[in-house]
Amino acid sequence: MSFPWAKHYEPKFAVTKWVDERLPLPRLVYNAVGAGYPVPRNLNYFWNFGVLAGAALAVQIVTGIVLAMHYAANGGVAFDSVEHIMRDVNGGWFLRYAHANGASMFFIVVYTHIFRGLYYGSYKAPREMVWLLGVVIFLLMMATAFMGYVLPWGQMSFWGAQVITGFFSAIPIVGDTIRVWLLGGYAPDDAALNRFFSLHYLLPFVIAGVIVLHICALHIPGSNNPTGVDVKGEQDTVPFHPYYTAKDGFGLGIFLVVFAVLIFFAPNYLGHPDNYIPANPLSTPAHIVPEWYFWPFYAILRAFTSDFILPAKLWGVLAMFGSIVLLFFLPWLDSSPVRSTNFRPVYRTFFWILVADVLVLGYCGGSPAEPLYVIISQVAAAYYFAHFLVILPIVSRMERPRPLPTSITEAVLAKHGGTSPTKTAVSGSVLAAE
Amino acid sequence: MIRWISGIVGLGIVAVLAWSLLWSVVGVVTDPPAPTAEHYVRAQHPLLSAELPSEGVLGKFDLRQVQRGFQVYKEVCSACHSIRLVSFRDLKQIGYDDGQVKAIAAAWQIEQPSVNPDTGEVATRKNLPSDHFPLVFANDVAARAANNNAVPPDFSLMTKARHEGPDYVYSLVGHGYVNQPADLLAKFPDAKTPKGLYYNQYFANLNIAMPPPLKSDGQVQYLDGTKPTVDQMAKDVAAFLTWTAEPNLDTRHGAGLAALGFLLVFCFLAYGAYQNVWRNMKH
Amino acid sequence: MAKPAASVYQIATSRGDGEVQGSGRSVRHLRKDPPAEAITVDTEDKGREMATLDHAVPPGEDPAPYLEGEDDPRRRDFINIAAVAWAGVGGAIVVLPLINQMSPSADVLAQSTTEVDLSKIEAGQGVVTSFRKQPLFVRHLTPKEIEEANAVQLSELRDPQTLAERTKPGKANWLITLGVCTHLGCIPLGIHEGENRGQFGGYFCPCHGSQYDTAARIRKGPAPKNLAVPPYTFSSDTTVTVG
Numbered sequence: 001m002s003f004p005w006a007k008h009y010e011p012k013f014a015v016t017k018w019v020d021e022r023l024p025l026p027r028l029v030y031n032a033v034g035a036g037y038p039v040p041r042n043l044n045y046f047w048n049f050g051v052l053a054g055a056a057l058a059v060q061i062v063t064g065i066v067l068a069m070h071y072a073a074n075g076g077v078a079f080d081s082v083e084h085i086m087r088d089v090n091g092g093w094f095l096r097y098a099h100a101n102g103a104s105m106f107f108i109v110v111y112t113h114i115f116r117g118l119y120y121g122s123y124k125a126p127r128e129m130v131w132l133l134g135v136v137i138f139l140l141m142m143a144t145a146f147m148g149y150v151l152p153w154g155q156m157s158f159w160g161a162q163v164i165t166g167f168f169s170a171i172p173i174v175g176d177t178i179r180v181w182l183l184g185g186y187a188p189d190d191a192a193l194n195r196f197f198s199l200h201y202l203l204p205f206v207i208a209g210v211i212v213l214h215i216c217a218l219h220i221p222g223s224n225n226p227t228g229v230d231v232k233g234e235q236d237t238v239p240f241h242p243y244y245t246a247k248d249g250f251g252l253g254i255f256l257v258v259f260a261v262l263i264f265f266a267p268n269y270l271g272h273p274d275n276y277i278p279a280n281p282l283s284t285p286a287h288i289v290p291e292w293y294f295w296p297f298y299a300i301l302r303a304f305t306s307d308f309i310l311p312a313k314l315w316g317v318l319a320m321f322g323s324i325v326l327l328f329f330l331p332w333l334d335s336s337p338v339r340s341t342n343f344r345p346v347y348r349t350f351f352w353i354l355v356a357d358v359l360v361l362g363y364c365g366g367s368p369a370e371p372l373y374v375i376i377s378q379v380a381a382a383y384y385f386a387h388f389l390v391i392l393p394i395v396s397r398m399e400r401p402r403p404l405p406t407s408i409t410e411a412v413l414a415k416h417g418g419t420s421p422t423k424t425a426v427s428g429s430v431l432a433a434e
Numbered sequence: 435m436i437r438w439i440s441g442i443v444g445l446g447i448v449a450v451l452a453w454s455l456l457w458s459v460v461g462v463v464t465d466p467p468a469p470t471a472e473h474y475v476r477a478q479h480p481l482l483s484a485e486l487p488s489e490g491v492l493g494k495f496d497l498r499q500v501q502r503g504f505q506v507y508k509e510v511c512s513a514c515h516s517i518r519l520v521s522f523r524d525l526k527q528i529g530y531d532d533g534q535v536k537a538i539a540a541a542w543q544i545e546q547p548s549v550n551p552d553t554g555e556v557a558t559r560k561n562l563p564s565d566h567f568p569l570v571f572a573n574d575v576a577a578r579a580a581n582n583n584a585v586p587p588d589f590s591l592m593t594k595a596r597h598e599g600p601d602y603v604y605s606l607v608g609h610g611y612v613n614q615p616a617d618l619l620a621k622f623p624d625a626k627t628p629k630g631l632y633y634n635q636y637f638a639n640l641n642i643a644m645p646p647p648l649k650s651d652g653q654v655q656y657l658d659g660t661k662p663t664v665d666q667m668a669k670d671v672a673a674f675l676t677w678t679a680e681p682n683l684d685t686r687h688g689a690g691l692a693a694l695g696f697l698l699v700f701c702f703l704a705y706g707a708y709q710n711v712w713r714n715m716k717h
Numbered sequence: 718m719a720k721p722a723a724s725v726y727q728i729a730t731s732r733g734d735g736e737v738q739g740s741g742r743s744v745r746h747l748r749k750d751p752p753a754e755a756i757t758v759d760t761e762d763k764g765r766e767m768a769t770l771d772h773a774v775p776p777g778e779d780p781a782p783y784l785e786g787e788d789d790p791r792r793r794d795f796i797n798i799a800a801v802a803w804a805g806v807g808g809a810i811v812v813l814p815l816i817n818q819m820s821p822s823a824d825v826l827a828q829s830t831t832e833v834d835l836s837k838i839e840a841g842q843g844v845v846t847s848f849r850k851q852p853l854f855v856r857h858l859t860p861k862e863i864e865e866a867n868a869v870q871l872s873e874l875r876d877p878q879t880l881a882e883r884t885k886p887g888k889a890n891w892l893i894t895l896g897v898c899t900h901l902g903c904i905p906l907g908i909h910e911g912e913n914r915g916q917f918g919g920y921f922c923p924c925h926g927s928q929y930d931t932a933a934r935i936r937k938g939p940a941p942k943n944l945a946v947p948p949y950t951f952s953s954d955t956t957v958t959v960g
Contacts, residue, residue, distance in 0.1 A: 389441065
């Protein structure tokens with residue numbers, strides 16, 4: 001950490017001292033999430049979502065490992081093994097629903113986390129690496145989630161695998177060879193299922209490793225904050241523990257409440273009924289759709305309906321991957337020296353249009369490919385690419401931002417009405433003032 | 435520099451999309467999408483509610499109803515439809531005792547595949563409580579041959595494998611088989627029910643291969659004296675199939691209430707701790 | 718505290734000195750920031766569990782109220798401890814299903830029964846079949862074997878049991894036991910014709926030399942207990958239902 005006033009680790013117990021002298025893990029924890037990591041004092045609840053994403057990953061790994069003790073990855077028995085978990089394994093229904101809905105929670109949290117980054121300019125210098133690693137994590141998450149959904153071997157599992165691996169055949173010349181190599185066959189079958197199980201078990205640990213790098217990269221400059229103004233001195237920060245451990249604890253409580261409502265009262269709401277039908281390679285479902293967190297990308301894929309030099313299918317695949325790859329370039333597409341959109345009134349309008357646009361794309365992705373939805377997807381996809389590739393570079397160059405506060409502390413005091421003496425503190429009265 | 439490249443790429447993609455958009459709009463204008471027969475019927479006939487006590491956030495099974503539904507399944511449906519993911523011993527969850535379960539299993543018409551202990555040949559044996567309900571047909575080919583070229587689907591997960599499953603089953607079986615309406619035929623002459631199929635207004639493509647299973651009141655004599663109207667039998671079998679798909683529903687709802695209660699208290703405590711930690715820090 | 722002039726803004730890409738990084742274009746503004754107010758913060762941790770910065774004087778605040786006297790820190794921290802304790806309880810509760818899922822599932826626990834047809838087993842013969850995925854020894858004892866078993870003094874036995882206790886009333890000639898040595902789990906010899914029965918005429922385990930008598934009771938060798946007798950009933954004179 002680069003803040004000179006950061007507290008230093010002082011082992012309080014003989015045991016921690018002994019360990020720390022031989023393996024500096026206690027001090028690593030202290031400096032990363034303990035009292036040794038200074039964090040801006042003005043973070044809002046949107047900063048909770050990073051920790052929540054880590055918690056969601058932990059939930060998925062624990063429930064996943066436990067489910068893997070009962071799951072059988074072979075075409076003839078996979079579906080039945082999942083039902084065995086649901087019916088006969090002690091608490092199996094809870095573990096399965098937790099894992100399935102946990103994936104949705106993971107994506108809800110990560111999407112909020114990403115949009116926080118977009119709004120507050122967290123991807124800008126000097127945090128570009130944090131952002132790049134984050135996009136890598138997102139790609140790994142998508143791969144993991146896709147493979148995980150194939151494992152129950154329901155109709156959507158099979159046909160989703162068929163469609164997604166079909167993308168590769170859009171690549172000219174080598175496309176189909178790659179597809180057959182990926183599947184280990186000509187259609188999703190035992191070979192594909194087994195390798196997806198192996199990789200689905202592996203990738204979350206790769207994600208965990210990249211998350212370590214992601215946090216390391218963040219802790220060099222320290223966290224961003226809602227004003228986007230750098231930390232100037234000790235008065236701008238508070239130690240991570242106990243201030244943000246307490247806030248994250250509360251955030252975790254809300255997360256678990258939402259999670260519990262899904263698991264116990266609406267466990268199949270975010271899923272698709274067709275996945276409760278065993279996979280049948282000879283019968284296509286009426287509407288093949290992926291899980292809701294892929295819907296915006298699915299809409300972009302299906303928006304390209306006419307050939308234009310390249311076949312439409314290839315355009316769709318390129319655009320779908322391109323919509324994520326362009327995120328890698330974001331720190332260089334946005335040249336505004338101001339981080340936080342709070343101070344960028346022109347860009348702010350476009351930001352909210354982007355949010356609406358992504359929601360519209362999501363809705364279209366989950367709908368049948370009827371002409372109305374296709375037309376809306378085409379307009380919405382056009383805006384998505386225009387936003388990042390055309391609008392953002394121009395607006396960031398030309399707009400006149402609002403004046404920034406000189407420091408975080410100044411912004412905080414301005415919010416609380418300047419130099420009024422402290423309301424000694426019953427928490428309620430502090431709340432009331434806000 | 436990067437602005438130029440991104441601008442060109444961006445405008446290029448927008449141009450390709452505009453091209454697709456143009457042709458989509460042309461397509462819609464020259465060949466407007468027409469509603470299908472299915473849409474037409476679905477709009478006029480939304481699913482009827484089975485009013486099952488298991489519906490809703492705090493739903494619980496009415497075990498008497500589920501048992502009646504099992505009786506309907508046994509006497510009407512089990513001739514063609516298996517419930518292969520359910521075990522006979524699971525019937526204890528809906529109120530049958532050990533002896534009854536043993537008797538139901540032993541008396542089950544279709545026997546369990548087995549091996550002749552002396553000759554090693556394929557044979558069958560009586561069902562035990564630990565067995566799953568046996569398949570009705572050895573495989574899909576046999577199923578088609580016996581059923582007008584249609585495979586009667588397994589019912590274990592039927593109410594989870596369809597949107598609004600319980601209501602779907604109830605509507606289809608209890609109120610779906612009507613005469614094909616004249617106005618539908620007038621609008622969509624192609625929707626005329628082919629020979630060998632039956633018109634059902636709740637079935638996905640309106641023409642189902644299964645003849646009406648519940649033909650008349652009194653088809654099943656309920657042991658608890660409930661009047662066995664077609665509507666009642668349809669509701670009861672929907673309740674039974676809701677149970678086969680989700681036998682743990684009651685436990686899940688109960689655990690959910692406890693978990694939510696616990697977590698809401700935790701949220702209050704955590705919020706208090708958060709306020710306490712931050713009490714002197716303006717933020 | 719004086720606010721800077723409204724039209725002035727700061728480039729916030731580095732820490733405090735106003736330089737623009739990376740973009741290479743001309744810098745639009747370079748006014749130095751006003752010096753941050755120098756405030757000393759007492760961050761000394763008084764050795765309490767939670768570093769709640771009780772003594773911190775927030776910036777811009779009149780320090781007087783802070784130095785007056787303190788509320789009891791123990792009472793203040795109560796809510797923190799309550800929240801952590803409640804979370805701990807929650808954590809412990811969540812661990813339970815994770816451990817419990819490894820216990821045998823309902824289908825494994827479901828009483829699986831094995832029927833054995835006794836009609837073909839002659840006196841002095843035995844058959845091996847499977848019960849709950851383990852070998853089951855079904856032996857038709859001869860009168861001589863029954864006599865030998867009854868002649869043994871209970872005090873001689875490591876695991877005292879009479880033959881009557883190990884068979885059904887009136888059916889003492891049918892000895893039904895698991896074929897699993899109670900030492901470390903090998904399958905003893907002696908059930909098939911011609912196999913080594915050991916010196917007590919029952920079963921002999923080749924792994925470490927445990928020897929069982931005609932009632933399958935342990936007589937010699939390292940096994941601690943007699944061969945286990947599973948629950949069974951005679952569903953007819955010639956069939957037995959085990960389990």
